[in-house]
Amino acid sequence: MWTLAVVVPLVFLAAFFAYPVAAIVARGFxxxxxxxxxxxxxxxxxxxxxxxxxxxxxxxxxxxxxxxxLAVPGAYVLYRCSWPGRGLVRGLVAVxxxxxxxxxxxxxxxxxxxxxxxxxxGLDRSFPAIVAALVFFNYGLAxxxxxxxxxxxxxxxxxxxxxLGASPARAFLTVTLPALGPAIASAAxxxxxxxxxxxxxxxxxxxxxxxxxxxxxxxRTTQFLDLRxxxxxxxxxxxxxxVALWVSARARSRGERALRLVEAGRAVRPLRPxxxxxxxxxxxxxALVVALVALPLLTLVVRSFRRDGAWTLANYAAxxxxxxxxxxxxxxxxxxxxxAQNSLRIAVDAxxxxxxxxxxxxxxxxxxxxxxxxxxxxxxxxxAVMLPLGVSAVTVGFGFLIALxxxxxxxxxxxxxxxxxxxxxxxxxxxRTILPVLRAIDPRLRQAAAVLGAAPGRVLATVDLPLxxxxxxxxxxxxxxxxxxxxxxxxxxxxxxxxxxxxxxxRLLGRPGEGNYEMAVAASVVLAVVxxxxxxxxxxxxxxxxxxx
Amino acid sequence: xxTTRTTRRRATGRTTGAALGxxxxxxxxxxxxxxxxxxxxxxxxxxxxxxxxxxxxGTAAPxxxxxxxxxxxxxxxxxxxxxxxxxxxISVTMVAPGDGGALVNQLVLTKDSPLGDVVFGVDxxxxxxxxxxxxxxxxxxxxxxxxxEQYLLGDALTxxxxxxxxxxxxxxxxxxxxxxxxxxxxxxxxxxxxxxTVVTNPATSSPGLALLAATVGAFGEATSDGTGGWxxxxxxLRDNDVLVVDGWSxxxxxxxxxxGGDGTRPVVLSYASSPPFTVGDDGTARTAALLDTCFxxxxxxxxxxGAANPxxxxxxxxxxxxPEFQADVPGQMYVYPVDSSVExxxxxxxxxxxxxxxxxxxxxxxxAHRSDWIDLWASKLLA
Numbered sequence: 021m022w023t024l025a026v027v028v029p030l031v032f033l034a035a036f037f038a039y040p041v042a043a044i045v046a047r048g049f050x051x052x053x054x055x056x057x058x059x060x061x062x063x064x065x066x067x068x069x070x071x072x073x074x075x076x077x078x079x080x081x082x083x084x085x086x087x088x089x090l091a092v093p094g095a096y097v098l099y100r101c102s103w104p105g106r107g108l109v110r111g112l113v114a115v116x117x118x119x120x121x122x123x124x125x126x127x128x129x130x131x132x133x134x135x136x137x138x139x140x141x142g143l144d145r146s147f148p149a150i151v152a153a154l155v156f157f158n159y160g161l162a163x164x165x166x167x168x169x170x171x172x173x174x175x176x177x178x179x180x181x182x183x184l185g186a187s188p189a190r191a192f193l194t195v196t197l198p199a200l201g202p203a204i205a206s207a208a209x210x211x212x213x214x215x216x217x218x219x220x221x222x223x224x225x226x227x228x229x230x231x232x233x234x235x236x237x238x239x240r241t242t243q244f245l246d247l248r249x250x251x252x253x254x255x256x257x258x259x260x261x262x263v264a265l266w267v268s269a270r271a272r273s274r275g276e277r278a279l280r281l282v283e284a285g286r287a288v289r290p291l292r293p294x295x296x297x298x299x300x301x302x303x304x305x306x307a308l309v310v311a312l313v314a315l316p317l318l319t320l321v322v323r324s325f326r327r328d329g330a331w332t333l334a335n336y337a338a339x340x341x342x343x344x345x346x347x348x349x350x351x352x353x354x355x356x357x358x359x360a361q362n363s364l365r366i367a368v369d370a371x372x373x374x375x376x377x378x379x380x381x382x383x384x385x386x387x388x389x390x391x392x393x394x395x396x397x398x399x400x401x402x403x404a405v406m407l408p409l410g411v412s413a414v415t416v417g418f419g420f421l422i423a424l425x426x427x428x429x430x431x432x433x434x435x436x437x438x439x440x441x442x443x444x445x446x447x448x449x450x451x452r453t454i455l456p457v458l459r460a461i462d463p464r465l466r467q468a469a470a471v472l473g474a475a476p477g478r479v480l481a482t483v484d485l486p487l488x489x490x491x492x493x494x495x496x497x498x499x500x501x502x503x504x505x506x507x508x509x510x511x512x513x514x515x516x517x518x519x520x521x522x523x524x525x526x527r528l529l530g531r532p533g534e535g536n537y538e539m540a541v542a543a544s545v546v547l548a549v550v551x552x553x554x555x556x557x558x559x560x561x562x563x564x565x566x567x568x569x
Numbered sequence: 570x571x572t573t574r575t576t577r578r579r580a581t582g583r584t585t586g587a588a589l590g591x592x593x594x595x596x597x598x599x600x601x602x603x604x605x606x607x608x609x610x611x612x613x614x615x616x617x618x619x620x621x622x623x624x625x626x627g628t629a630a631p632x633x634x635x636x637x638x639x640x641x642x643x644x645x646x647x648x649x650x651x652x653x654x655x656x657x658x659i660s661v662t663m664v665a666p667g668d669g670g671a672l673v674n675q676l677v678l679t680k681d682s683p684l685g686d687v688v689f690g691v692d693x694x695x696x697x698x699x700x701x702x703x704x705x706x707x708x709x710x711x712x713x714x715x716x717x718e719q720y721l722l723g724d725a726l727t728x729x730x731x732x733x734x735x736x737x738x739x740x741x742x743x744x745x746x747x748x749x750x751x752x753x754x755x756x757x758x759x760x761x762x763x764x765x766t767v768v769t770n771p772a773t774s775s776p777g778l779a780l781l782a783a784t785v786g787a788f789g790e791a792t793s794d795g796t797g798g799w800x801x802x803x804x805x806l807r808d809n810d811v812l813v814v815d816g817w818s819x820x821x822x823x824x825x826x827x828x829g830g831d832g833t834r835p836v837v838l839s840y841a842s843s844p845p846f847t848v849g850d851d852g853t854a855r856t857a858a859l860l861d862t863c864f865x866x867x868x869x870x871x872x873x874x875g876a877a878n879p880x881x882x883x884x885x886x887x888x889x890x891x892p893e894f895q896a897d898v899p900g901q902m903y904v905y906p907v908d909s910s911v912e913x914x915x916x917x918x919x920x921x922x923x924x925x926x927x928x929x930x931x932x933x934x935x936x937a938h939r940s941d942w943i944d945l946w947a948s949k950l951l952a
Contacts, residue, residue, distance in 0.1 A: 126823060135832065
């Protein structure tokens with residue numbers, strides 16, 4: 021059974037990720053039937069390559085550090101404290117994560133361009149603009165990953181430290197922060213991968229001047245058919261990602277240990293900004309960040325209600341149509357609502373796939389075998405499941421085309437491939453959401469239950485499940501959101517007769533025609549609302565009938 | 570101790586068993602959900618190859634099927650496509666795996682195991698690369714109109730439509746600011762038009778590449794040390810504060826003053842067919858294309874070598890040259906039909922005149938120099 025639990029998800033990842041990626045990368049290293057690694061010398065010898073790698077690292081590190089540093093107080097305010105309207109704000113900060121980055125890029129530029137509301141900052145098409153966008157996209161993710169652990173951290177440990185005379189700062193630094201360490205490392209590694217592989221937003225906001233490895237791979241592959249260079253860059257990207265994952269795994273494993281977890285809600289206390297300076301400071305900072313996150317969203321909402329300088333609902337009414345093209349034609353093959361339906365259906369499939377594979381992997385990864393070999397294998401697997409986030413969507417998309425081209429796996433124009441591609445992106449999120457909680461469960465709880473005569477299934481149902489259920493709900497929300505917003509791999513698999521919501525938004529944006537841009541914005545707002553609702557609902561999933569632990 | 574360990578091992582064993590059961594069940598569920606028909610399917614021409622979709626009017630089931638590989642801007646009216654299926658008994662499945670560049674590269678990569686039978690959307694900036702790679706089967710359609718012969722590139726590809734990529738000006742802006750709009754490439758580098766132009770990057774956008782090609786046509790090749798010719802012109806543009814952005818949508822909607830946003834630049838890179846979309850309530854277009862700055866992009870269709878249904882592919886190419894399809898082209902794809910006898914939409918006749926003599930560069934020159942041009946351009950313009 022153990023073997024099967026390891027093998028099934030691995031076969032899935034191998035068939036739909038490792039094999040296609042290896043196939044396309046290998047293409048770049050074969051010239052006239054012979055292995056040719058000369059590309060490495062050429063590409064590594066080109067100073068431009070190092071500039072691109074440096075840009076990637078600078079952007080990703082700056083984006084990650086800023087997002088995570090801001091997310092810690094955010095997680096405290098949004099998850100550890102209770103106050104009216106908290107759920108709404110939680111939903112709001114989750115929205116950017118799935119917005120089509122082309123739309124956000126254009127919205128950001130509209131804010132920052134010299135004539136825009138924030139034009140006086142002079143940030144249009146600059147490095148800070150890119151970093152700000154990366155933080156905008158990933159802040160909500162980091163807040164959630166850290167917050168969901170924090171809200172169940174037993175407050176008594178910190179209270180004990182305080183009783184023994186520790187200052188609030190010292191109690192936080194020596195008790196709470198170490199306990200949150202693994203969750204923070206987890207969040208940081210995910211955010212890093214998302215930042216390092218950001219594509220459209222870098223292109224729109226920074227242009228080729230700030231090209232990242234991801235942008236270069238896209239250019240070399242789709243525009244120049246220079247697979248030799250693209251393959252070398254893909255290998256470089258993998259190395260960067262592997263190093264980042266290794267660092268984060270080290271950080272996690274040092275801090276990862278059984279935590280005292282309590283039922284969500286028991287550790288939460290009201291926010292008291294008037295009485296506690298800590299509450300006041302964190303609340304103020306979080307309010308500022310949330311306002312900055314809300315600003316581009318608000319810009320989109322406002323634009324979605326405007327046409328020709330007047331307020332109108334016409335843009336939303338237009339969603340049941342197919343947009344405008346020249347001479348009375350239409351911009352789309354199906355209405356935006358039909359595309360939304362496709363998106364929802366695909367998202368259900370992608371979520372189920374991601375949850376099944378992700379939960380199975382998490383269960384495997386949460387075990388702590390005694391044999392050193394098994395421990396190392398688990399460590400390696402732990403990092404390997406993150407790789408789908410670290411590989412360019414172009415590489416995966418082109419890999420599908422040349423690897424899955426023969427029966428029994430000729431899936432290139434099959435509708436099945438889209439949810440599979442999206443599940444690939446969601447699986448790392450599912451694992452990183454559920455695993456910290458499973459690992460934090462004190463093994464003695466399970467042992468005690470077993471000793472008292474509980475059958476293994478019952479141990480799972482009464483110990484693991486109630487503690488993990490909330491995370492599973494959250495993971496489902498993430499997977500659903502990822503699927504709804506995914507564009508990269510989907511665009512390579514698109515079937516014009518069955519487009520997804522991000523695909524029609526992209527098409528509307530690329531076609532001149534009265535009202536098409538406004539329609540694209542309205543469709544983005546619809547996407548945002550759906551995601552906000554899904555995320556808020558998903559995390560309300562609570563263990564039914566669990567008493568005190 | 571031994572007891573505890575055994576218990577634990579057994580526990581994890583069953584845990585995993587339960588999880589795997591769930592895995593199987595969920596995969597089955599997902600498969601169900603995928604294979605169940607969506608409500609919209611029945612109205613579509615075809616879903617899977619060989620399907621016997623009827624369009625509700627009682628048309629006979631198609632005898633065969635083809636897969637059309639195209640780019641993500643392809644569009645055709647459903648009734649026009651249905652007419653093809655009704656006439657020939659061939660149902661059409663479409664796949665659109667990316668933009669024009671990605672399309673050609675995917676054809677090259679999959680030539681041993683073709684993605685479909687017929688391709689539409691290879692343009693003259695990419696065509697030669699694909700022809701040289703041998704991804705097409707020769708076909709000359711008997712339906713080719715005389716007006717399309719000027720666009721032929723050997724016998725591998727059939728021209729279907731074309732468009733002129735041109736700089737557009739915001740007429741309202743010039744009227745409000747009491748200035749005469751620029752008309753030529755040379756005007757754009759004059760001091761009075763400084764800071765007025767926004768264009769797109771040739772590496773990341775196809776109109777950007779077309780503009781670069783137009784300047785190559787207008788100013789000639791650069792010398793081997795990367796000076797003179799077109800690059801000298803671009804340096805003048807740069808010195809006159811041209812703005813380069815990466816995609817058509819942010820150039821048009823963010824920076825262009827006539828794009829509905831709050832943009833400040835009255836000159837933008839777009840198409841000769843863009844002005845009809847800015848026709849206001851007074852019945853006149855608020856923008857105009859500068860017809861001395863155009864590059865003509867021609868889009869081709871071809872039979873994919875190794876096609877499963879080459880006969881069907883040829884029939885589809887003939888269909889694309891038919892008056893019905895040609896007349897559908899402007900409304901669906903913003904391009905001009907290659908058949909000049911086809912009537913254009915009324916607005917187009919008034920506001921979207923074609924460039925009388927667009928700048929041209931031979932397709933093989935573009936294929937040969939594309940990378941060098943873009944690299945040189947990027948080194949001077951983005952530095």
